[in-house]
Amino acid sequence: MLLQDTALIFGRYARQTLRSKFHIVFGVLMPLLYLLFFGPLLTGLPLASTGDSWQVLVPGLLLQLSLFGASFAGFAIIVEQGQGVVERMRVTPVSRLALLLGRVLRDAALFVFQAVLLVLAALVMGLRAPLAGILIGWVFVALLAVSLASLSYSLALRVRTPHEFGPAVNAFVMPSMLLSGLMLPMTLGPGWLDGLSHAMPFRHLVDAVRDAYVGAYTTDSMLYGVLVAIGFAVLAVTVGTRAFRTTGA
Amino acid sequence: MAVISATGLARTFRTKTGPVAAVRGIDLTVRAGEVIGFLGPNGAGKTTTLRMLTTLLPPTGGTATVAGCDLVRDPVGVRRRSGYVAQSGGLDPHISVREELITQGRLYRLSTADATARAQELARELDLDGLMDRPTGALSGGQRRKLDIAMGLMHRPEVLFLDEPTTGLDPGSRADLWALVRWLRAEHGTTVFLTTHYLDEADALADRLIIVDRGVVVAEGTPSALKLHHTGSAEATLQDTFLAITGRTPTPAHTAPVAV
């Protein structure tokens, strides 16, 4: 039942995404620009003890893709809320978890697709990384997208207007990006900044994907990364489902 | 047999400027097959009552059952057996009529084959045949309203809740919708609970009126009984009756519809 409901909602929103080809490709543009204009600056710099700078940069760009894309997923539901689509679905017997999951899985699929394009481009530019590591990176992209999109929808269902939603999300995304070492590893910075960044869940995800990209699958960073990613996803999906249950009350 | 029954149903909203008692204890009973006009001025609490009866909004007081299911204990039972057409409808303008209808049927757990057949059947009955492949955004107001109602009927509900079904429609489309409601009752015995602030609509369509003002029921009965009781004359207009009951008119002059 839950699977069927989720597949139905997923199908509706996947078709919606496929109708806007522009949207699909546009999302990879920003990380591609980083790859093109920022990547070459880093080649040769000693960014990490193991691996070359591509293996440090690409994991960061992958998670940045998820962070920027999925955090703003809620904009779409503000529009739907206005059209009455959300209420129309909430009045049917379909499970509230499926209403959320169908949507966030579509988001995850979109960002993993963009992540595949990004990695292909990076390979052309000189990235070398083990296949298993690359696959693990995509799994992290998917988990992060599910988590952030869930939270984004629940925030959007609460605030209800784009001009409240946009600034709120920006206030979250910018510090998250800076503090998680998406661009450059935090270990390059002073101790206080490195320490502060450990409080950011994304820091652990980036560290885990960077390990995966150099073939180190059994490190402490990997363990923390997996635990944080799964814990964050469970929490976010719970919050998101609650938002679909109670919105408008 | 009561299809809808509510006792002391109430809802207070918490807002930044303090609590708003939108519905302050509504008692009502609706029998199977009745067409009920839930009539009241803007802000009387009609939509809030409907959103509670359709499980969208938890009541802050009282209890109610719809089609034999308790709102709070068995919300899924209520959702399966009732349909709700909100004032804003709820269609994605970029999706085709056919796809919206089929998805709606599937949300109510019909198989794809059943949902497809049901969509065809409703399209024929509601005169939407030729529009199935149009995006819903390309429909006229009246066509969209009919589609909204078709969406609410996909799963053959026992009770259909309609919120202000003709607000904003041109006279021709209003007449169409009135015919549709009459057909639903005559052909399928569907219980229809519709809100309106148009007196002519309530008078023309409803078997029984429930008049609400400031969150409470202030009068109920057949249109003719209400007229007789509150004005002393069965020939009185509903306008006079409403005035006698609430001390005001429900329809601001500028939104008054053209008589059909």
Ligand SMILES: Nc1ncnc2c1ncn2[C@@H]1O[C@H](COP(=O)(O)OP(=O)(O)O)[C@@H](O)[C@H]1O
């Ligand atoms: N979500 C809400 N939050 C706060 N107040 C609300 C909310 N929904 C409705 N109200 C208030 O409750 C009252 C009744 O509204 P409503 O049920 O929409 O009336 P009607 O449908 O009869 O015009 C109004 O004063 C309205 O402003």
Ligand SMILES: [Mg+2]
């Ligand atoms: Mg209303």
